[in-house]
Amino acid sequence: MGKVIVFCCDAAYYGLNMVSKLIELPEDVEVVRVPCLGRVEFEAVVRALLDSANVVLAGCHENNCKNIDGSRLAKMRVELLRRMLEFVGMDADRVKHLEISTYEGLKLAEFLNEFAAR
Amino acid sequence: MDLVEVAKKLFDEGVEVIIGYQGNFNVKPIFAKANEVDKLTFNPLCIYNLTNYLTMEGFVDKVDKIGVVVKGCDSKTILQLLDENAFSRDKIVVIGIPCNGVIDVNKIVEEIGEFREFKDNEFKIKWEGDELVVEVNGKSYKFPKDKILLEKCKVCETPNPVVYDVLVGNLIQQPHRKEEFKAVKEIESLSLEQRWEFWIKEFEKCIRCYACRNVCPLCYCESCVLERLEPEFVRRAVRLDENIAYHLIRAYHLANRCVGCGECERVCPVNLPLSLLNKKVAKEVKDLGFSEFLKPIEVGR
Amino acid sequence: MKALDKANLDKFVELLSEEFNVYSITDTDFSTDFDNNKALEILKPIKSAKEIVFPQTEPLFKFDLVGKEIVVNEKQNSTNLMLWIKPCDVRGINILKKVFEKDVKDVYFANKLNNTIFVGLACNNPSRNCFCTSVSITPYYKEGMDVFATSVNGAIIFEALTEKGKEVLEKVNSLLRDATKDEVEKAKEIHLQAENKVRRYNFNTSRLTWDSDVWRISEICLSCGICTYLCPTCHCFDIIDENYVYEGERIRIWDSCMYSEYTLQASGHNPRAYRLQRLRNRIMHKFVWFKEMFDEYACTGCGRCVSYCPVNISLIEILGGV
Structure with a gap:
């Protein structure tokens, strides 16, 4: 079981913050706050994967991104990366993309607990 | 003319x-x-x-x-x-x-055998219908096209x-062909473990000479991500994991941009099947429908 | 002179493997996993033999964030044996030795070299791009080898050149017999035949001046690292710290003078920003400056840079051989 790195866009990060008193995140989870998920360089994701960490990208719903395109781009990039990882024989489930709004912090926290326990 | x-x-x-x-x-x-x-x-x-x-x-x-x-x-x-x-x-x-x-050119040398003494302007090579005609040292050789x-x-x-x-010359009439991704599908049909084994064997050979990057007409960023030190996404050490990172990033940056000229595969001194990776990305981009509503630059930056 | 029948080849390799890490020629490199019969036939692998004594990535020591200790990588104790290494590759290692042992002895290199035994094989089928005779070695160049072998029809003839070499032959003595006079004669003949097969050029290094016209060829150079990484004599390296989360490692890796990053200074200035400058530096280093320092060319004539150049830039042409 490795580390989990979570890239959160501003909205999802705020959501996670709101529920921080209700539910605790596992120790292995490290949250990285980014302005928008469209800004996450996929090189960073690849780097994390090869340093044996698992990666979660949590951001706005597709048509709810304040930067219009960010969420859509992230979704595509992750999907393409997952297929490539599968192609070279790596476990694609080590990268996840989640659509999380500000009010879905609980959902994200629960998912992270589950994901880290795997 | x-x-x-x-x-x-x-x-x-x-x-x-x-x-x-x-x-x-x-x-x-x-x-x-x-x-x-x-x-x-x-x-x-x-x-x-x-x-x-x-x-x-x-x-x-x-x-x-x-x-x-x-x-x-x-x-x-x-x-x-x-x-x-x-x-x-x-x-x-x-x-x-x-x-x-x-x-x-190596294929011709392989077929004809080693020939040493000849002048460059006495060597002739051309297509004649479905045959390749090579003339060297006064001898002529013919090879079938396929x-x-x-x-x-x-x-x-x-x-x-x-x-x-x-x-220059006349346009060629050729029945319309369509890319079928045969080689890619072959790899896809293997199991996850088999694919991993196939690729680590290939990636371990890589010497990171960056010829595949430099020969690519579409790799022309002024400052390449591989030369960045902070953050250092691909470490300088030539090891299996860094090689995987390099090749994934290289293929990804060409998503929806690669035109399939095959130069990367040709120049590779250790013969990595690089166009397999490029073709896979092209196939998936097509499959996911990115190319229809996305400018090329947006997927593989 | 001793001889080994090729029928005993498998046993021969087996016997050597008991004592040494036996490396031999495969299509791509020198490897411990090789095909006994094929290794004799292949002219030379794509990668040169330098990576055995000067690996592409060499860890020097490890450190961590918590403790105050530095763990220096252990010295290698087992002995490597390079089977059927070709004269041009051995020559490359001889040249590296000059560089790494000038003034200050490089301990990492010296350790690896001391722990390596070279069993060389005379080259009998030089390729189209070979030009070793033009840089003053021959297909039966023996300097630096411990055992020198020649493949003659059904047998291989051995000649021990050093103490180490004699010991190696002692180990496999049970398989060896004395070479017949015919075989010794035949070996000499094969040497001369091979020498005549290699194309000979009259290199004119005086045309390599700073603003010569020959550097125009750099217009088509891609500035990739193929020629430097495959070259048996290129020896530039970079030392960097690889940092992980709580620990790090200092490693030595090959560097290539064909990259623009190679001379990039912290200020942002790059004294060799253009491909012309970099290509000129590479060729002039090998054929002018190295000659001034050590009185020989830093080139073994293996022809790898000619064969594998992606745009067919030929060293021979640059040196005025055509």
Whole structure:
């Protein structure tokens, strides 16, 4: 079981913050706050994967991104990366993309607990 | 009109340099000035994608007008580069050559056996219908097309240039072919473990000479992510994991941009199947429908 | 002179493997996993033999964030044996030795070299791009080898050149017999035949001046690292710290003078920003400056840079051999 790195866009990060008193995140989870998920360089994701960490990208719903395109781009990039990882024989489930709004912090926290326990 | 005549005319019209091919057996690219126009040739050994030089060291900015010789597959690069605003269209004169397919010179050496003493201008090679005719040292050899042709040419979709200002030779009539991703599907049919084994065997060989990056006409960022130190996404150490990172990133940056000229695979000194990765990305981009509503630049930055 | 029948080849390799890490030629490199019969036939692998004594990535020591200790990588104790290494590759290692042992002895290199035994094989089928005779070695160049072998029809003839070499032959003595006079004669003949097969050029290094016209060839150079990484004599390296989360490692890796990053200074200035400057530096280093320092060319004539150059830039042409 490795580390989990979570890239959160501003909205999802705020959501996670709101529920921080209700539910605790596992120790292995490290949250990285980014302005928008469209800004996450996929090189960073690849780097994390090869340093044996698992990666979660949590951001706005597709048509709810304040930067219009960010969420859509992230979704595509992750999907393409997952297929490539599968192609070279790596476990694609080590990268996840989640659509999380500000009010879905609980959902994200629960998912992270589950994901880290795997 | 043949190539030299066309080139002469272009030089008269104010073209400063023509990027073309020279030599018969030892084929090399050449940056021909007006006085070297006779050196320009084209034969089935002209394998290089010359559009690569247009984006090197800001070459287009130094010269007013450049001529560039392109085959069918290379011409797609020009369209892509124009799409990305790499240079302005009126600086480039595209000399298109319909191409019957190209051959790796090593294959000929392999077939004929070692031949040492000959003069470069006594070596002749050309297509005659479905046969390749090679003349060297007074002897002539014939090879069937499908035996000697490069792998990428067997599935070539565009024997004729898709963009050109001047055309040398006649357009080729060829039944419409469609990319079927045969090699990719073959790998996909393996199990996860088998695929992993296949790829680590390949990636372990990589010596990270970056020839695949430098030869790629679409890898022309002024500062490459691989040269960045902070953050250092790909470490300098040549190990399996860093090699995987490098090749994933390289293929990813070409998502929806790669035109399939196959140069990366050709130059690789240790023969990695790099176009497999590129083809896989192309297939998935098509499958996910990105190409329809996304400008190329957005997926693979 | 001793001889080994090729029928005993498998046993021969087996016997050597008991004592040494036996490396031999495969298509791509020198490896412990090789095909006994094929290794004799292959002319030379794509990668040169330098990576055995000067690996592409060499860890020097490890450190961590918590403790205050530095763990220096252990010295290698087992002995490597390079089977059927070709004269040009051995020559490359001889040249590296000059560089790494000038003034200050490089301990990492010296350790690896001391622990390596070279069993060389005379080259009998030089390729189209070989030019070793033009840089003053021959297909039967023996300097630096411990055992020198020649493949003659059904047998291999051995000649021990050093103490180490004698010990190696002692180990496999049970398989060896004395070479017949015929075989010794035949070996000499094969040497001369091979020498005549190699194309000979009259290199004219005086044309390599700073602003010579020959550097125009750099217009088509891609500035990739193929020629430097495959070259048996290129020896530039970079030392960097690889940092992980709580620990780090200092490693030595090959560097290539063909990269623009190679001379990039912290200020942002790059003294060799253009491909012309970099190509000129590489060739002039090998044929002018190295000659001034050590009185020989830093080139073994293996022809790898000619064979594998992606745009067919030929060293022979640059040196005026054609």
